Amino acid sequence: MQIESNFSLQKLNSFGFLSYAEYFVSVEDEHALSTAIEFALEKKIPWQVLGSGSNVVLQEFLPGLTIHMAILGKKLVSESATHFYIDCGAGESWHDFVQWTLESGYPGLENLALIPGTTGAAPIQNIGAYGAEVAGMIDSVEVLDTKSLQSTEANFAGDLSTQQNWQVIPKSECQFAYRDSIFKRELPAYVVTQVRFAIPKKWQANLSYAELANFFLHNKSPTPLEIFEAVIAIRSRKLPHPKVLGNAGSFFHNPVVDLATHQQLKEQFAGLVSYPAPDHFGEKQFKLAAGWLIDQCGLKGYRAGDCGVYEKQALVLVNYGNATGSEVLQLANHIKHCVLEKFGVSLHQEPINLPNGKV
Ligand SMILES: Cc1cc2nc3c(=O)[nH]c(=O)nc-3n(C[C@H](O)[C@H](O)[C@H](O)COP(=O)(O)OP(=O)(O)OC[C@H]3O[C@@H](n4cnc5c(N)ncnc54)[C@H](O)[C@@H]3O)c2cc1C
The missing domain is CATH 3.30.43.10 (Uridine Diphospho-n-acetylenolpyruvylglucosamine Reductase, domain 2)
Incomplete structure (x- = not known):
């Protein structure tokens, strides 16, 4: 080492x-x-x-x-009548893994193509795009649980590999939610080393996302590979490639509001962009398009020094060259302030601040 x-x-x-x-x-x-x-x-x-x-x-x-x-490795470990079970090391590139599953005959992850990052980070914020979330295909997550070490840290003088800290956490205990999981809530307690996927053998196209459905208006039965390629094409049009313009994808979550707040906002702002979100304890909820809120504050294309709001998508903050992490956080605070003042809605940051592991 x-x-x-x-x-x-x-x-x-x-x-x-x-x-x-x-x-x-x-x-x-x-x-x-x-x-x-x-x-x-x-x-x-x-x-x-x-x-x-x-x-x-x-x-x-x-x-x-x-x-x-950088833990690598991916393989089919078993199969049942209904599912393929596949293990993937935490350091494997997510997109390469998605491509490998398709090429190996285990389709199902194609809507999540081209999301940057490692497979180990995928369950942390339950990555999602184009009508799918990774939680839908996860069976369990293998972790090193360091919670007990944090209390004994002061006097640690042991051999970690012999301690009972290696665990397999079943999906039912991962507390997956919109861009959230137990791993994110308790960062950095769990280090993900491997993810086990359960991919249904019966494949069904997921065209629930309008933009993807529109792509296939003239092809009623697209193959998994066609969907994979469509997602890549749509994403490449919309998001700046980090190698060309530094960014971390969506910088804010789409805020979720209750029915009354949604109605009030709709009355005040006729063009409000929103979608029904899953009910919360039987109460109706709506997801607001954070990019639209930022755009309405006149901030699309706004630039502060070397960082700014991407001119084609207000949800993405970009580094034009020599911006620092502190500068981007200052810009994010300015955006949050403007949105709160205009709409009374709080925005929450998606990327995690390191070193402190919080947002
Ligand atoms: C252009 C672009 C587009 C994006 N589009 C999407 C999208 O459509 N949907 C979406 O959900 N996300 C999207 N993202 C966000 C990002 O791709 C995902 O969150 C991805 O899972 C991050 O992986 P990573 O390996 O880069 O994690 P990192 O950024 O390295 O880490 C993220 C957090 O996870 C922790 N972490 C990383 N690996 C582990 C591990 N093995 N064990 C424990 N903790 C760990 C880190 O400490 C950190 O707190 C996008 C990002 C970019 C740049």
Whole structure:
């Protein structure tokens, strides 16, 4: 295991922020992961996990040890009458994994094509797009549970690999919700090492998302590969590629409001863009399009120094060159303030702030 110091993370975050890790290590198996955490515990320094950095706002300096997840491997482990069970290492590229499942004859993940990031990070915020969420295909998540270590951290002098911290968490206990899970709520308690997928053998096209349905107006029975390619084409049109313009995808969640608030907003703002959301304890709820709210504040294309609001999609904040994590957070606060003043609605940030692991 090679621990480097003062390591540049500029190529390991999709915003392209200049950021340095005090210590850095890339882990390729469970043993390396436990050795890395033992190193941090023994040195009494903080540690954090980084996948491919496509959902984080990195500050200029990350104290302690940054652990880059690079555990690879994917295979069909078993099958039942109804499902294929597939294991995928946390460090595998999500998009490559989706493509591999299609090529191997296990379709079902095609709506989630081209989402940047690692497979281990997919359950953290329950990635979703084009009418699908990854939770729908997850069977269980293998983790290193570090909760018990956090209390014993002060006196740690043990061998992590022999402790009972490795767990398989079944989907029923993952508390998956819209861009949320137990892993996100309790960051950084669980380090995901592998995800087991349960892919139904009976494939059905998911064209519930209007834009995707429109794409297939003249093809009533698209194949999984056609849907995969359509999602790639639509996404490539809409979002800036991080290699061209640094960004972390949607910077804010679409806020969810109750029926009364929704009615009041509709009366006040005739063009309000909203969708029905799942009921909350029997109460009707609506999801508001955060990009529309930001746009209505006149902020689409707004620029503050080297960071700004993407001119084609107000939900995406971008780095035009030398912006820092702190500058993007300042811009985000300005946007939140404007939206709250105009609509009385609070926006919540999607990417996670490192080092503190919160939003
Ligand atoms: C252009 C663009 C488009 C995007 N589109 C979408 C979209 O359509 N839908 C969507 O849901 N998201 C989208 N995202 C967000 C992002 O792709 C996902 O959140 C992705 O899962 C992040 O993966 P990552 O490996 O880059 O995680 P990172 O950004 O490296 O990490 C994110 C958080 O997870 C933690 N983490 C990472 N790996 C692990 C692990 N193995 N164990 C424990 N904690 C871990 C990190 O500490 C951090 O807190 C988009 C991002 C970009 C840049």
